[in-house]
Amino acid sequence: MAAAVQAHPDKTIALWFMDEARVGQKGRIGHRWWVRGQRPPGLCDKRFASAYIFAAVRPATGEDFALVLPRVCTQAMDRFLADFAASIPADTHAVMVLDGAGWHDPRAVTLPPNLTLVPLPPYSPELNPVERVWLYLRERYLSHRLLADYEAVVEACCQAWNALAAETGCIKSLCAYPYLEQTSS
Template sequence: MQKHLEEISRSIATEAHGVIIMDGAGWHKSSALKVPKNLSILFLPPYSPELNPTENIWQFFRQTYLSNREFENWEAIVDACCDAWNRLTAETGRIKSIATRNWATTGQ
């Protein structure tokens, strides 16, 4: 997570300040994290998956490609996840349809 924050920090324009929205995952709240000065962290409230569209993508994966399966080993898990990701991204507009919130878009 630290390297991720540092990479985001480097991509922000000199005169700008970035805000990163995070859920309550343990690695997001680690006391060892050093948040760069040009970034702020905004934590989502607990138990609010409706505010985190990524949760819907994970749910779609579990329901559509990864449910009710037994994996032989770690490599099989990684292969199944890669296959699921490739299938999802091959469907034009699917991520947008899963992650878009009508109440969060302008003009609707």
């Protein structure tokens, strides 16, 4: 982040975290209260339609940006970065922290000028606050569901993200990692 501050002294630096999650027709099984000794009813589906939520959050302010895309690849990442960069104010430079997925490689993606990518160390997803957002979304909005087709999956993703974004302070509280308090963003 210090390099971004030095490279862009006239801009406000905003620290963002990014990740993507697969959401499919088979809803994730979550915790459910039920009568001891009995099995709770559940839904089962053998179809495999899925979509991916690409999301970026700014833990300091609770701001968010998300797109639902059909697959994860370099072209999808390019689309996400271009749309994200267009949403950043002109006097701001965004530093985006993300994992080391192959489609996040700065040499392969088209990087907008108002954005710097910073990779997390390998095998350390627990450092990315967006991981907690995925757990929350799956537990509250995307579990115990049976979705008819790809369009229903996309609609469920959009509804879940919009419901999360509408909860005042939810993203900020989910992403409140102690090590982030030491950064000034």
